Amino acid sequence: MSQRVEVHGHTVSPEHYIDGQRVGSASTFEDRSPIDGSLLAEVCRGDAATADAAISAAVRAFPAWAALGPEGRAPYLHRLADLIDKHVDHIAEVECWDMAMLERSLKARVIGRGARNFRAYADLACEYTERVWESNGTTNRVVRNPSGPAVVITPWNAPFMLSTWKCAPALAAGCTVVLKPAEWSPLSCSLLFDLVDKADFPPGVFNLVQGIGEEVGAALTTDRRVRRLSFTGSPETARHIGRAGAENIVPFTAELGGKNPFLVFADADLDAAAAKAALQYDDAGQVCLSGTRLLVEESVVDAFLERFHRNVDAQVLGDPHDETTTISPLIHPDHLARVAGFVDRARANGDEILRGGKVSDLGGNWYEQTLIRPTSNDSEIVQHEVFGPVLTIQTFTTEEEAVALANSTEYGLSGILFTADAERADRIGRAVRAGTFWVNCFLVRDLTAPFGGAGISGIGREGGDYALDFYSDLKTLQILDGTVS
Ligand code: NAD
Numbered sequence: 001m002s003q004r005v006e007v008h009g010h011t012v013s014p015e016h017y018i019d020g021q022r023v024g025s026a027s028t029f030e031d032r033s034p035i036d037g038s039l040l041a042e043v044c045r046g047d048a049a050t051a052d053a054a055i056s057a058a059v060r061a062f063p064a065w066a067a068l069g070p071e072g073r074a075p076y077l078h079r080l081a082d083l084i085d086k087h088v089d090h091i092a093e094v095e096c097w098d099m100a101m102l103e104r105s106l107k108a109r110v111i112g113r114g115a116r117n118f119r120a121y122a123d124l125a126c127e128y129t130e131r132v133w134e135s136n137g138t139t140n141r142v143v144r145n146p147s148g149p150a151v152v153i154t155p156w157n158a159p160f161m162l163s164t165w166k167c168a169p170a171l172a173a174g175c176t177v178v179l180k181p182a183e184w185s186p187l188s189c190s191l192l193f194d195l196v197d198k199a200d201f202p203p204g205v206f207n208l209v210q211g212i213g214e215e216v217g218a219a220l221t222t223d224r225r226v227r228r229l230s231f232t233g234s235p236e237t238a239r240h241i242g243r244a245g246a247e248n249i250v251p252f253t254a255e256l257g258g259k260n261p262f263l264v265f266a267d268a269d270l271d272a273a274a275a276k277a278a279l280q281y282d283d284a285g286q287v288c289l290s291g292t293r294l295l296v297e298e299s300v301v302d303a304f305l306e307r308f309h310r311n312v313d314a315q316v317l318g319d320p321h322d323e324t325t326t327i328s329p330l331i332h333p334d335h336l337a338r339v340a341g342f343v344d345r346a347r348a349n350g351d352e353i354l355r356g357g358k359v360s361d362l363g364g365n366w367y368e369q370t371l372i373r374p375t376s377n378d379s380e381i382v383q384h385e386v387f388g389p390v391l392t393i394q395t396f397t398t399e400e401e402a403v404a405l406a407n408s409t410e411y412g413l414s415g416i417l418f419t420a421d422a423e424r425a426d427r428i429g430r431a432v433r434a435g436t437f438w439v440n441c442f443l444v445r446d447l448t449a450p451f452g453g454a455g456i457s458g459i460g461r462e463g464g465d466y467a468l469d470f471y472s473d474l475k476t477l478q479i480l481d482g483t484v485s
Contacts, residue, residue, distance in 0.1 A: 005041045007187060010094050014043040016050060016210055017193035019057035020203030025050060029212065031186055034100040034329050034365050035319060043186050046211035051178075051219035054207040058149035058176035059225050061204030066146040066174040070125035077122035077172060079199040084115035084164075087195065095160055095188035100328045100365075101283055102320045114164035114192070120447045121172035125468055137481050144472035146174025147251075148227030151220045153213070153241065154189075155233040156182035156331055157286045163189050166230045169467035171206060175228060178207045180217050182233075184332050186210050213237060224248050228471055231255070235456045242459070253460035253470055255288070256453055257385040258413030261406035261432065262291025266300045268418035269440070274307030276416070276442050277391075281315065281369045284330050285389040289436070289443065291416040293382060294371075295405050298395040305393070308371075309355065317366050329365035330388060336365045339388030346372050346381040354393065383409050399424065406432045412454030416442055435461070 002022030004011040014031075015022040025044035033040050044050075065073065084091070091114075092106035101110065131142045150170045154163045159181050170177050181189040193208045209216055221229055221244040229252035231241050238254040245252040262280065264273045280290045296304050318325035330336045336359065343357050356370030370390045374382050382392050396402040406415060412433035418440055419425055425439045435452045438444070445451070448464030460470060 007040050007094055008097055010090055012041060012094060012187050013190050013194065014041045014210070015190075016044055016046060016054070017190075017196065017208040018050070018054045019060075019207070020197070020201070023050075023053070025211075029183055031098065031183070033097045034331050035097065035321075036364070037333075040097060041187060043183075043210050046180075046209045046216035046219075048216070048219040050209055050211065051216050051223060054178045054209045055149060055151075055220065055223050055225050057204035057207055058178050061202055062146075062149055062176045064202065065176050065205050068174070070122075070128065070172065070174075073172060073174065074122040074126055076199055076201050076205075077118040077168065080195055080201075081115040081118040081122075083195040083198055084118070084192075085112065087191070088112055091160055091188050091191050094191060095185070096320050098187045099156060099159060099185040099331060100320050101158065102325060102328055104323060110158060110161050111188075113161045116447065117161075117164040117168040118171075121168040121468070124448065124464060125172040128465070128468065134481070138478045139481060141477045143475045143477050144173065144468065145475055147471055147473045148175060149225060150175040150177050150228035150230060150471060151223075151226045152177055152179045152230045153217055153221065153233065153237075154179070154181050156184040157283065157288070159185045160188040160192060162232055163192070166232065166462065167206065169462065170228065170230065170471045173468045173471035175471045176205050176207075178209055178220060178226075180209045180211065180213075180220055183210075183212050218244075221245075222247070226250060228252070230462070230470075238459070251460075251470065253452065253462055254458045255451070255462065256413070256456060256458045257387065257411065258288050258290070258453065258457050259293060259383065259385050259409045259411040260289060260291045260414045260416065260434070261293045261295050263402055263406060263415070263417045263419075263428065264294070264296045264300070264304055265402075265417075265419040265421070265424065266297040267420045269420065270300060270304055270307055272440065273418035274304055275311050276418070277304075277308050278311035278315065279442065280391055281312065281327055281389045284328050284367065285391075286331065286387055288387075289414045291414070291442070292386065292391050293405075293409075294391055294393040295402055296393065296395055297402075298397050301393075301395050305354075312355065312369050315369065317360050317362055317368075327366070327369065327389065330367055331365070333365060335388070336367060339367055339386055339390060342381060342384070342386045342388070343370055343372070343390060346374070346379060349379055349381075350375045351379050351381055356389070377405065377408055385411065399428065403428060403431045410456045413457035414438070
């Protein structure tokens with residue numbers, strides 16, 4: 001009987017899930033709530049032996065899972081999706097304690113997206129049409145072969161949704177998977193594996209390993225039996241994982257940080273632009289896609305700022321369980337110190353703090369929504385991802401200047417533009433370096449669209465067929481015409 005712990009009325013396993021079973025570890029790490037610092041669980045701290053056991057299970061399970069084909073695998077993914085839908089509240093309540101995203105957002109959309117990920121990829125894998133063509137008297141076809149065991153490493157923000165986003169296409173494509181979630185919010189992914197168990201996945205197909213990145217994470221990514229590495233997190237960690245991939249000749253995708261431009265032109269609907277700009281503080285700014293650099297046409301900056309401040313003034317910092325709260329605490333005291341450090345250095349640099357700039361009076365991990373006017377585009381606060389409720393504001397007078405500012409960091413994850421001019425929308429949408437660019441909207445995504453980053457925001461694309469291709473070895477099968485019947 002595996003061990004379980006009580007988390008505010010929910011029971012959660014602090015153990016790994018390997019080869020269809022809960023498995024413990026001799027050592028553990030503390031998982032504390034960002035809301036009140038309380039100890040939620042002592043979670044199993046995987047080591048090299050844990051990584052070896054999980055990958056061995058994935059290797060053993062791979063041939064039979066691959067042989068099922070997309071149609072044979074789809075029912076498992078659909079069953080899991082249905083189970084997620086039935087347990088949305090349970091998962092949302094635990095993730096709220098563990099990561100402090102607003103409970104109502106988790107319940108209304110974020111956790112349900114996990115179910116949609118499994119359903120969408122199960123269906124998409126079945127719909128694949130092989131490209132077939134004639135050349136040199138032969139028939140060519142492009143066949144997708146599952147590539148082998150995959151390791152998926154995920155960050156602490158939106159842990160359930162982001163993990164399902166990566167694991168669903170891997171499983172649908174026929175890979176077996178070892179998932180390692182982040183150590184600051186490990187619990188909702190553990191709940192996923194209660195459902196994997198209920199959905200009767202064959203043992204070893206889908207495994208969970210808990211632990212510290214530099215320990216079990218490194219052991220997983222350097223194992224030569226792994227055939228795909230899929231990572232979401234910071235550029236620093238991506239460099240480690242990239243080196244492991246290079247050593248073992250293993251393809252990897254990396255979805256990394258952003259320092260995304262939020263452009264506002266004088267012809268834009270300023271009410272809509274300011275309202276969306278204020279929403280960049282959602283989840284305390286711990287969203288990789290957030291438009292953290294406000295770039296506003298000089299002639300409307302005062303009108304924009306007046307509207308922006310009005311929207312931010314209406315936001316409420318508080319307990320993410322509370323219906324009236326709009327801004328939650330940061331994930332961890334160490335992260336709070338990191339965010340505060342960025343702002344303190346900006347202040348010391350002479351950058352102007354237009355609002356916020358300090359830990360909230362609520363104490364704990366809450367940090368005030370902060371807006372900074374930098375002295376220069378080279379300021380650290382403009383050039384580096386903070387991953388907290390900190391925005392900068394700069395102005396431009398021409399479209400060329402706006403694009404140059406937008407493209408002036410090493411990142412290239414997303415971009416947001418507010419304008420009423422269709423030609424400008426097209427020109428700027430093409431010119432700004434970004435994996436995803438939104439015009440007059442934000443965070444609306446189609447799961448079949450490619451997703452990823454340019455520059456140091458990432459390598460490779462996931463989403464739709466792009467993800468299924470990544471988890472497959474594409475093969476050209478060529479048969480001489482007239483030789484087979
Ligand atoms: P992180 O890089 O510190 O950690 C991410 C994961 O990597 C964790 O599971 C961690 O345990 C693991 N890890 C750390 N060192 C490792 C190693 N040496 N080998 C293997 N695994 C290791 O990132 P984080 O702080 O958890 O997440 C925040 C970052 O993630 C931000 O930069 C944010 O922008 C980015 N992010 C990007 C996207 C996207 O889709 N582009 C989405 C969410 C978050």
